[in-house]
Amino acid sequence: MNTAESRINTVGLVLVSHSRALALATETLIRQVTGSDVRLAIAAGAGDEGADLGTDALQILAAIESLDNPMGTLVLMDMGSALLSTETALGLLPESVRARVLMSSGPFVEGAMTAALAASGGASLAEVQQEAENGLRMKQQQLAPDNITAEKNRQIPAATPKHQRSLHLSDPAGLHLRPAAALAKLALARSTPSFIAAAKHPDNRVSASSLTAILGLDLRQGDEIYLQTSGPDADAFLDRAAACLQENQHPPAKIPTPVENEATKHPQGAAPGFAQGPLIIRDGLVTTVPRSYCDDCAKALHKFLEAIAEVRRQLSDHPILEAQNVLLSDPALLEKTTTLIQNEHLDAASAWAQSISQAASQIDALSDPILRARAADLRDLGNRVLQALGVTADSQPWQGPPAILLVNELLPSVALRLNPKQVLGVIDRHGSANSHAAILLRGSGIPYVINADPVVFANTQYVAMDGKTGELWPDPDAQILVTLHDRERMHQDQNSAGSYGQITLNDGSTLELWANVASTAEAAAARRLGATGIGLLRTEFFFLDQKTLPDEESQCQSLRQVMAPMQGLPIVVRALDAGADKPLSFIPIGTEANPALGRRGLRALLAYPDIFALQLRAMLRAGQDHDLHIMLPMVTNPEELRSARMILDQAHRELEAAGHPHRWPVPFGIMAEVPAVALCMKQFNGLTDFVSIGSNDLTQYTLASDRSNALLQTLGNAAHPAVLELCRKMVQDSHAPVSICGEAAGDPQIAPLLVDCGIRRLSMAPPRLSNMYTRVSGT
Incomplete structure (x- = not known):
């Protein structure tokens, strides 16, 4: 028998890990010892290319099937939900294949190494499994040579948590969705069970890995909670859990909270x-699913897991959607649905709908109105999965x-x-x-x-x-x-028709009022109110509900509809501002520790030049009969602008070669949202045709203050001296006209300060035009 035949007739190993990097490193370690003599497959990570932490039952299923042979397959798992995912995958296998698969409780790295050595030597599946179980023997013998002591240590039960941390909730919203999701995600990554309980009901402890169970505790500001766990890393886990919950070690003064009574609604x-x-x-806006049954439970379960995987691909690292992603890994929801399919023979849609309905009803019963609002998000997630299962809502x-x-x-x-x-x-x-x-x-x-x-x-x-x-x-x-x-x-x-587009100031200069729009209705309102032009046409809203990238013709038609009411007036169209708080499923940016500082705006567009070029061609075609200007979001360095201009020039050449009428040339400008642009504005002279200040992001980056965090609002807004100084500097240093299109432009308290900085173009939501006109003109 040659080497290839020998390798085929050996036990296969599947490495299941929450971390793809860990699994790949373990494979590298094994290969350095065994070479190519071991048949090995990896099922690690979640999301696109396994970039996220997690495990995927369908990925495990594919790995097992790829290695299947008469010698069998051993699956090694790292921790926590890897076991649940593997058991789910085994339930989807044909009985003939499942009979040749064993799971190992051995240590992940040491067990994989000893199992690989045994498999490469031709050991049977049972022998390979035994070697994996003995993976820690050498280390145990060295650290505890007394075998009796070692045996006693192995017999200590781990059912009762040995470590407990008492915390008080200081967040005014109590234990709400985001910190609860962070805690569940942290607990899911551990093999040791973790629990959370309220001091007022200590016996009602729930798994810290179940987001729905955590929210069901209805924890409020001032409540004392217990975090419980075991294991050598218990203290480290409790420290991280406390950080997730943003706790203080000193209980805040309890404020009586009125409980809403159903009778007084x-x-x-x-x-x-x-x-x-x-x-x-x-009443039919929420999808209803008639109760129906299945003949093939394995097929129904496979269909359900495929739907979960599809929805997971649609979600991203946006904080709200990330919480929905955690819900998709919630053991309580998954186990409930799996049980209904396997034990009661419900089909996938019926089982999932029942699980979601029960979980949402528990959230509905909570006393905190903010937490109760999350029941709608839970049902929304339920609808996403039902749509992936082919059950569509209206x-x-x-x-x-x-x-x-x-x-x-x-x-x-x-x-x-x-x-x-x-x-x-x-x-x-x-x-x-x-x-x-x-x-x-x-x-x-x-x-x-x-x-x-x-x-x-x-x-x-x-x-x-x-x-x-x-x-x-x-x-x-x-x-x-x-x-x-x-x-x-x-x-x-x-909001009645008027001419609110221009104001003559005391110094004789003209202040122009422009409009920010994202729809045809807003553009029509801007025209009715007499706006000078569109200072910001947001294009990302065309794509937020799209699973795939709209083609050039679709984008062109969408733009034409919004531009139509503003015929003859200047229109500034912003290129796709994806990333951070505007995630798009067809731009796989991946998980980032800090999305606001990650690949967003122009950074994402340059990373996906084909998507960028497609949108630019649509813009040029849609703007054929308009005074079109194109603006780039999230610019940091002049080199980015040069690269973008090359893509714009290429888009023009492609349209010209294809014979498509389009606007050319077009002014090409930047959004100034990054302090680096303001400080180095002179470097952009000669490269940009106009500058538009994005006050929202410029403020948050200048003050290092997340604009969505209500607790940081006291740090200041665009009226902060540092922000105003950057605006003034840009006006002074730029050879191109400078406008502002952020929320500050429509704020009657802040706008006059921006005018004092020398800005003569303010772009705002159409309903604010008349108020701003009155405020600045004094009429």
């Missing part, structure tokens, strides 16, 4: 604005005449698709002002009232609503409608 405003119109009841809730929707619970993925022209307002039987759905509706200008009593609308055909106060008027009479009409007219006067 009343409607609340969650997104301001007035609306009146026909009432449409749409993603276009209303396509008829303009109306007000009454829903049972508005999910963020649905809110994202509401058209303000068709959906005049939303009344929610549940909901939360802190929900992501509310944030999306506030951004789109759709009034939103939550916590509505469905009984009130039992026979209602027409309704009026105030999204600011939460007031509702079912079937209002004529007098009420007149009163509401007057109130709404006063509210909308500031």
Whole structure:
């Protein structure tokens, strides 16, 4: 028998690890000793190319199948959920293959090495497994030569945690989604069980690796909690866990928190604005799944795991989506679904829907309104997986005449698709002002009232609503409608047609007011209000709900629709600003320790030049009949701008060769968001045609203050002297015109300070134009 045949007829080894780097290093160590005589496969890491920490049952399944032969396969696992993932993979194997697979409880590195040596010598599967179990024998003999002592040590039970840490929750939101997700992720990476309990209910301890179980404890600010674990790294784990929870070692003063009583609930405003119109009841916005069963449980489980893997690929390291990613690894959810499939023979969709429904109901019962709002996110995640399973929700809730929707619970993925022209307002039987759905509706200008009593609308055909106060008027009479009409007219006067584009200042110079837009409706509003032009057309919003990159024609059409109302006026289109708080599934940036300082904006575009060039061609084509300007986000060095200009020139040549009409040449400018640009502005002279200050990021990078962290708001905003000094320096050093398109441009308290710095172009959300005009002009 030759060497190749000998190698085929040996036991195969599968290394299952949370860390792909660890598995690869272990393989390298083995190969240095055994050479190529061992059949070995790696199933390590999660996400694209295994870049994230985690394990994937489908990856393990593929690894086992690739090594299968009559000699069998031994699987070695590093810790924690690797065991669960491997057991799940084994459940998906045909019985004939599963019978030839064993799992090892031996140490990962030492066990893999001793198992590889045995396998390379032709040992049987049982013998290879035994060698892996004995992987620590030499070390144990050296450190504990007394075999009796060693045996006693092995017999010490590890069921009861030996280490406990008492902490008090100081976060005003209690133990909410993000720190809970960080704790669960930390616990999942350990092989030793960890637990968390509230001091007020010490017997009700739950696994620290289950995010749904942690949230179910309903922990509030001031609550004392116990973290419990065992193992030699217990103290290190407890230290890291405390850091995840951002705890103080001294308990804060307890503040009485009112508990909301179901009987005292009343409607609340969650997104301001007035609306009146026909009432449409749409209970079907949340996907419902009829209970159905399967004949092939293994096939159903495989389908479920594929759906989980697909959704995991869609998610990213954005803090909110990262928490959803942790939920996808939640042992409680996965085990519940697996049990329903295997024991009750439910199909994948029915089992998952039941698991999500029960988990969300537990969150609904919590007393903290912020935590209760996360139930919608849990159901939203449930819908993502159901869609991956082929069960789709009605993603276009209303396509008829303009109306007000009454829903049972508005999910963020649905809110994202509401058209303000068709959906005049939303009344929610549940909901939360802190929900992501509310944030999306506030951004789109759709009034939103939550916590509505469905009984009130039992026979209602027409309704009026105030999204600011939460007031509702079912079937209002004529007098009420007149009163509401007057109130709404006063509210909308500031957004009536006008000429708010230019102001002559006392020094004789002209201040131009431009508009930031992301939709056709916003562009139309900007034109109606007389904006000088579009100072920022955000393109990333075209892609946020896309799983794949839209083609050139689709991008071109989307841009044309938004540009159309501004015909004849200058339009500044920002290239795709992906990364950080705007993750896109088709740009695999991967996990970054600090996304705000990572590959985002132009950095990401230059890393994916084909995607960049595609968008530039779409911009040039869409801007054929417009005064088009193209702006680059997150620029740091002049070399980046030179590289981008080369790609722009190539895009022009490709369109010219293909005979596509397009705008050429076009002004090419930069966003000044990084302090390095402000400090070295002279180096960009001659390279950029214009500069637009992104005050949001410039402020957070200058003050080293995360703009999304409410606890850091006291550090300052764009009115901080350091930020204003950078703005003033850019105006002085730049040969190109300098504008500002961040939130500060529309802030009536900050904008005059920017004007004092010499800035003569302010770009803001269209509704702010009239107020800013009045504030600066004094009229």
